[in-house]
Amino acid sequence: MSGQAxxxxxEVNPKSPRNAPWWVKAFVVFHIIAITIWALPNPPEGxxxxxxxxxxxxxxxxxIPGSLSRLITDAPMVWKANYGRDAFFKYYTLxxxxxQYWDMFAPNPIGYDVYCTADVRFADDTYITYKYPxxxxxxxxxxxxxxxxxxxxxxxxxxxxxxxxxxxxxxxxCEAKYHKKVLGVxxxxxxxxxxxxxxxxxxxxxxxxFFVATHILGSWQYYQHQGDKWVxxxx
Amino acid sequence: xxxxxxxxxxxxxxxxxxxxxxxPTALGVIRILVGFFALLDLxxxxxxxxxxxxxxxxxxxxxxxxxxxxxxxxxxxxxxxxLFNAHPTLPFTIPRVNLLTGITSTPLLAIAFGxxxxxxxxxxxxxxxxxxxxxxxxGIVSIHHRNxxxxxxGDTVLRIAVLYLALSPCGLACSVDRxxxxxxxxxxxxxxxxxxxxxxxxxxxxxxxxxxxxxxxFGQGSHWRDLTATxxxxxxxxxxxxxxxxxxNRPPVVYLTSILTLVIELAxxxxxxxxxARRWVLLGGLGLHGFIEYxxxxxxxxxxxxxxxxxxxxxxxxxxxxxxxxxxxxxxxTVVSLPRGTRLRTSAANGLAAVDALGLxxxxxGLSEELPAQEVKKSWTxxxxxxxxxxxxxxxxxxLTRSLExxxxxxxxxxxxxxxxxxxxxxx
Numbered sequence: 001m002s003g004q005a006x007x008x009x010x011e012v013n014p015k016s017p018r019n020a021p022w023w024v025k026a027f028v029v030f031h032i033i034a035i036t037i038w039a040l041p042n043p044p045e046g047x048x049x050x051x052x053x054x055x056x057x058x059x060x061x062x063x064i065p066g067s068l069s070r071l072i073t074d075a076p077m078v079w080k081a082n083y084g085r086d087a088f089f090k091y092y093t094l095x096x097x098x099x100q101y102w103d104m105f106a107p108n109p110i111g112y113d114v115y116c117t118a119d120v121r122f123a124d125d126t127y128i129t130y131k132y133p134x135x136x137x138x139x140x141x142x143x144x145x146x147x148x149x150x151x152x153x154x155x156x157x158x159x160x161x162x163x164x165x166x167x168x169x170x171x172x173x174c175e176a177k178y179h180k181k182v183l184g185v186x187x188x189x190x191x192x193x194x195x196x197x198x199x200x201x202x203x204x205x206x207x208x209x210f211f212v213a214t215h216i217l218g219s220w221q222y223y224q225h226q227g228d229k230w231v232x233x234x235x
Numbered sequence: 236x237x238x239x240x241x242x243x244x245x246x247x248x249x250x251x252x253x254x255x256x257x258x259p260t261a262l263g264v265i266r267i268l269v270g271f272f273a274l275l276d277l278x279x280x281x282x283x284x285x286x287x288x289x290x291x292x293x294x295x296x297x298x299x300x301x302x303x304x305x306x307x308x309x310x311x312x313x314x315x316x317x318l319f320n321a322h323p324t325l326p327f328t329i330p331r332v333n334l335l336t337g338i339t340s341t342p343l344l345a346i347a348f349g350x351x352x353x354x355x356x357x358x359x360x361x362x363x364x365x366x367x368x369x370x371x372x373x374g375i376v377s378i379h380h381r382n383x384x385x386x387x388x389g390d391t392v393l394r395i396a397v398l399y400l401a402l403s404p405c406g407l408a409c410s411v412d413r414x415x416x417x418x419x420x421x422x423x424x425x426x427x428x429x430x431x432x433x434x435x436x437x438x439x440x441x442x443x444x445x446x447x448x449x450x451x452x453f454g455q456g457s458h459w460r461d462l463t464a465t466x467x468x469x470x471x472x473x474x475x476x477x478x479x480x481x482x483x484n485r486p487p488v489v490y491l492t493s494i495l496t497l498v499i500e501l502a503x504x505x506x507x508x509x510x511x512a513r514r515w516v517l518l519g520g521l522g523l524h525g526f527i528e529y530x531x532x533x534x535x536x537x538x539x540x541x542x543x544x545x546x547x548x549x550x551x552x553x554x555x556x557x558x559x560x561x562x563x564x565x566x567x568x569t570v571v572s573l574p575r576g577t578r579l580r581t582s583a584a585n586g587l588a589a590v591d592a593l594g595l596x597x598x599x600x601g602l603s604e605e606l607p608a609q610e611v612k613k614s615w616t617x618x619x620x621x622x623x624x625x626x627x628x629x630x631x632x633x634x635l636t637r638s639l640e641x642x643x644x645x646x647x648x649x650x651x652x653x654x655x656x657x658x659x660x661x662x663x
Contacts, residue, residue, distance in 0.1 A: 019254035020430040028253060028432055032439065039443050041451035073454050083314040086307075091329045094306055097376035097394050102444045104388045104533075107455035109468035135532055136472045143476070145282050147534050148385040150473050152293060155384050162384070165298045172291055194470045197463050197486050201470070 034089040035098055043077035054078055113192040116153050120174045123181035130170055164222050164235045167213040187211040253435050258426035258550025262434055263409030268542035269396045270359025276535055277352045287382050289341035294382045296339050303383045333380040334373055361410020372401035389536035396543055403433035417589055420582035437546040446504025453497055462493040476532040499523045507547055517544050561593035569613045572601025576642050583638035590620035606635055
């Protein structure tokens with residue numbers, strides 16, 4: 001494979017009357033439509049629950065420009081939510097990897113800081129606190145390498161179906177490190193809500209235990225904190 | 236009739252805009268940068284490989300499959316189906332591209348990962364570029380589909396970039412493939428002319444990214460609208476990297492940085508296509524991402540997305556840029572004396588011209604019996620593309636020696652300097 005295109009191809013043949021074959025042009029049109037639909041922002045939640053409606057508000061003269069501008073900016077988003085997201089183009093974007101919805105710091109930057117620890121109980125009834133990698137505690141080089149740990153916890157923190165996997169790997173890591181059987185793991189999240197800029201910046205984390213796994217008779221059992229109760233859950 | 240002719244002219248201009256031919260040099264430069272950052276990204280990921288891949292990891296196959304579930308077989312035709320009360324459904328499930336589907340063996344995953352790393356390296360240097368860029372794209376997409384729980388903004392941009400590279404003729408410039416073709420005389424020194432639709436798509440996709448994020452922020456972001464958004468972003472401890480003076484993260488400076496962010500993102504989505512504004516818009520983007528890279532721990536994101544800014548320039552503009560830099564560096568220009576009675580083979584001279592992107596080296600017949608070491612050193616140290624390998628003992632001398640042929644023309648009819656590879660900047 002030389003990396004050189006076939007000289008007979010219209011791509012490299014200067015005598016070719018066309019810039020590109022028709023199927024390339026068709027693909028480009030298809031591709032542009034597909035990625036544009038996918039990248040359109042999702043509409044504000046109000047449209048889903050009926051609090052917001054598209055249209056001109058004729059009730060007051062002042063409401064007309066506001067509702068008109070909202071109509072212009074929100075109509076494509078609402079159209080995407082209703083018809084675009086599920087259109088057959090999704091098979092192309094989602095299967096090939098061209099799915100891209102860039103929402104970094106959008107619509108707002110996250111207004112909280114969160115990290116995770118775990119209480120680990122061994123078979124000899126000793127305990128340790130397992131510190132899941134926290135970027136704030138790492139040096140500049142290690143945090144650059146380890147950012148995926150932050151991203152991973154940011155995601156799994158809101159996905160209960162991932163927690164059993166999370167605790168099992170923590171148990172595996174602790175067993176490998178301490179050479180002792182792990183009998184239980186309790187997950188803690190430590191969260192700090194960033195106060196608005198006009199309020200004192202008092203860093204105080206709220207600690208919350210949210211998931212427990214216990215190893216009983218050769219199998220794991222899981223409990224999730226719901227309200228003020230621990231509820232048994234399946235994997 | 237006039238309307239028809241006007242329509243034809245308009246269609247032709249649209250066709251020339253999207254599919255017109257030009258030098259693939261910009262794509263070649265993007266390929267080098269993206270290939271490098273893809274390799275770096277994969278190597279960084281390999282440090283914690285055991286935590287992210289394999290059955291004894293945070294994300295075993297069963298969790299990966301729960302997170303990225305199969306594509307729904309029901310689809311819409313933009314709502315038209317509702318008019319007919321139809322429910323279009325595919326007869327089968329379309330799979331996501333994932334060559335790692337079903338693989339639970341950690342050693343097998345590691346081997347696949349190694350192959351993708353190798354393809355990133357080959358893509359970067361442009362060796363077997365078509366194959367290696369396709370393997371890289373398939374590999375990156377597969378890795379992302381295998382573990383979507385750890386992907387950040389940089390990963391998404393990287394995935395899009397390697398997909399476009401795989402579709403593009405990026406190996407036709409700034410590549411080992413190109414050098415081999417020049418060396419063997421299969422192609423001439425002039426840059427090939429190819430349809431640049433992939434570069435146009437990359438431009439569009441990048442601008443779309445910026446425009447939609449601006450839209451989302453300005454349309455729905457309460458903190459962006461009250462101009463305090465950068466205050467919140469800067470106070471996430473987990474993101475902090477190098478120190479920033481506190482006044483930078485407090486009003487009134489956050490009002491300024493929030494509005495600047497919005498203005499730059501909007502400009503990168505729109506004004507960047509307006510040539511007189513392009514340079515300033517891209518400089519704004521570099522400033523924005525440079526500050527984020529300094530102050531926040533978002534690995535490789537700034538580097539990858541800024542690498543793609545090259546797509547807003549044509550290959551000819553990139554080549555001209557290198558020529559201008561070469562002229563500005565004229566004091567480092569040098570003459571390399573070839574052994575007596577020899578000259579450069581034409582094809583080899585074209586290859587040497589291609590690696591001397593800045594056009595700093597002139598090869599002339601000399602008087603010595605063989606190629607002196609200082610002449611070899613002068614050659615590779617001035618030839619930009621040889622820096623990664625020129626220092627290897629004996630390598631560059633070997634290349635230069637094999638570039639020579641006996642000069643059987645009488646001395647007074649020796650090839651004039653201008654005809655030999657004056658090694659002007661032909662980086663194509």
